[in-house]
Amino acid sequence: MRLVLASTSPRRLDLLKRIGAEPARIAAPDVDENVRAGETPRAYVLRVAIDKAHAVPRAADEIVLAGDTTIAVGRRILAKPEDEADLRRMLALLSGRRHHCLSAVCLIGADGKARTRISDTVVAFKRLNQAEIDWYVACGEGMGKAGGYAIQGKAEAFVRYLAGSHSGVVGLPVFETRALLESAGYSLG
Numbered sequence: 001m002r003l004v005l006a007s008t009s010p011r012r013l014d015l016l017k018r019i020g021a022e023p024a025r026i027a028a029p030d031v032d033e034n035v036r037a038g039e040t041p042r043a044y045v046l047r048v049a050i051d052k053a054h055a056v057p058r059a060a061d062e063i064v065l066a067g068d069t070t071i072a073v074g075r076r077i078l079a080k081p082e083d084e085a086d087l088r089r090m091l092a093l094l095s096g097r098r099h100h101c102l103s104a105v106c107l108i109g110a111d112g113k114a115r116t117r118i119s120d121t122v123v124a125f126k127r128l129n130q131a132e133i134d135w136y137v138a139c140g141e142g143m144g145k146a147g148g149y150a151i152q153g154k155a156e157a158f159v160r161y162l163a164g165s166h167s168g169v170v171g172l173p174v175f176e177t178r179a180l181l182e183s184a185g186y187s188l189g
């Protein structure tokens with residue numbers, strides 16, 4: 001059984017390798033990541049993960065894994081910042097508050113069926129002053145990341161506490177991913 005990783009994220013590949021899974025190939029999923037009217041954060045992240053897994057062609061002996069990570073502040077979804085002003089807006093919103101990091105995984109098994117798991121992690125940021133926001137924006141780590149921060153880098157020093165899955169926040173919740181791979185009959189090395 002060959003594993004296909006439907007992701008361009010180097011962090012997803014690293015996390016997958018860490019649990020002993022070795023993708024036979026990697027494919028870039030091209031999907032509509034715009035939030036739809038009325039879509040809850042949970043429904044959104046699951047829908048995008050499922051779409052990513054389906055967006056990649058699959059041979060009969062292949063299984064396909066995809067993931068999607070998003071930040072939710074209440075019902076508001078924070079995607080990747082579009083520019084510096086957007087990044088500043090997100091950091092101001094996260095400052096001194098708790099938010100949820102939702103990380104969905106989808107696996108299409110050899111039977112062609114899509115199965116999903118989701119991890120929901122509560123993250124609390126310290127209150128950020130202007131100098132801290134300026135410093136974080138200048139370091140460049142927030143661009144290209146959901147919610148405008150990367151917990152695996154400097155931003156971890158802003159995190160007062162975290163309840164849930166650290167790997168989920170980075171992009172691939174390894175507990176849920178392992179469960180999906182095992183139930184599809186994929187043996188981890």
Ligand SMILES: Cc1cn([C@H]2C[C@H](O)[C@@H](COP(=O)(O)OP(=O)(O)OP(=O)(O)O)O2)c(=O)[nH]c1=O
Nearest residue numbers: 007008009068069145146149150151169170171
């Ligand atoms: C919150 C947070 C997000 N992120 C990253 C994980 C994801 O790569 C990214 C969210 O974007 P995603 O759309 O989930 O993934 P992606 O576009 O990077 O990759 P692909 O669709 O090809 O699989 O933000 C971190 O690296 N650290 C963090 O702390």
